[in-house]
Amino acid sequence: MSYFFGKNMTGGYGGVDIIKNCTLEVKKGEIVVVIGPNGAGKSTAMKAMLGMLNLKKGIVKFKDKDITMMTPQDRVKLGIAFVPQTKNVFTGMTVEENLEMGAFLRNDNIHQTIDQVYDLFPVLKEKRKQTAGELSGGQRQQVAFGRAMMTMPTLLMLDEPTAGVSPIVMDELFKRIIEVGKTGVAIIMVEQNAKQALSIANRGYVLVNGENRRDGSGQELLNNPDVRKSFLGG
């Protein structure tokens, strides 16, 4: 029984299909990683599942509900949170305001969730009155991550959460992602740092040219000679 899946998704921007017959699925409490070469359609597949792309074919379901035709905003209301790869914070607003905006749909008390985010990323508490635009790349990623957590999602979609951050920050971010996963939130993420990402993943997908090439548990993919050769640097 799948929590969230997109089946046989085909589509792209304009006339060209970027993803073809692509299938991704996440089970409850799982961390799923999507890897593949540049231009393989990894981010596009994520956007398709979020509804930012018109699908020609295929179906997207969340909690057994067909959400293929839903707008991204409506999917957010269902408990799906998305962290885009770039432009993922409100640069002119303070860290705290970023978190508040993340909780815009909620009418209950959000301070507890803000505290949880600060527990997860203590540096954000220190900088809560600074604008997000003044922060370093790694700190911004944390703000973006925190903003998404504010909706108290049951499913978190991350588009390259560690893009452009130092290896130390990357390790730190992965640790946090595991922590969040342990709270029962299903996570699906696209990653360039394939080795580290697969090592924390329950399952992984390899996409090539917009098609599923391979899938399996994180460990299986790490041990697969083909995957090692193509994506993990031998």
Add this chain to the structure above:
Amino acid sequence: MSDLLNALVLLANFLFIPALSYGSQLALGALGVTLVFGILRFANFAHGDLMAFGTMFTILLTWLLQSYGINFGFLPTALLALPFAIIITIIFSLLVDRYVFRFYRLKKSPPVTFAMVSIGVMFITNAIVRIIIGPKDRRFFDGEKFIIKVKEFKNLTGLNEGLAIKSTQVITISITIFLVAILFWFLQRTRTGKSMRAFSDNEDLALLSGINPDKVVIFTWLIVAALATTAGVLYGLDKSFKPFTYFSILLPIFAAAIVGGIGSPIGAVVGGYVIAFSEIMVTYAYKKFFIYLLPESLEPQGLVQLLSTDYKFAVSFSILVIVLLVRPSGIFKGKTL
């Protein structure tokens, strides 16, 4: 000593106070332009005529009130009419948005298209105003004209130079302070205000956070129409109402918004004063000022005026060009609220 005081009073009377009130009017106008630019992402050329539209209704309602014998004591009756005129202007703005701008928003037209469309809206609004109230110059100020008269000031201080403070100047400055304070409080502290800033900052992420774009658009027009009407009425009370003037005031208003950093509300306020002070400082004749300060042998022969007042629009233009060359993003980095 009294020469120095005389010189300062002279400057206060002819330069400082008029520039402060003119600057306030520009600031309110520029705030509207900057909000539309920051949130709806286009340069709204119809803003000057929106000001004229709101002012026209204020005048019509003022006449109506006056015909019933209602007035506002020592304050101008127009201030009583203003809230109702604001409501009419808000409705007008929302209708224009619904039937004109929304079409292009849904089509995701580029900003240039929006700017062109706003020029169309400008002509239509302009025509409506001229048809209803006519192109003539109208004064609609009533109530007490002066708070301090020249003669009173002279008698009080014994100085040669008099200081006159018009009630419109005090009204303009106090209303501006009040509105700007409320606006900043709203944008910084309230949920809706923050959601507007978020929308202006990063539209996609705002949508992903569940911010309702339609609500943001409506609130923007609500604020913009209120600011435009108030700015127009204050300008009209201080000077006079003439549709053509409101069309040409668009230039200093845009200059103010851009100089301050378009999209930045604080920039719009500062820009308004920068433009007003430079316009008046450059076109003021300093002859009398120097006569007070300099020994007789050095007294200036000419007017000591850098530019004739006919060129005052050239001043805003020049500042605009200089700022765009030196610091293209404006004094305060523009683009977002």
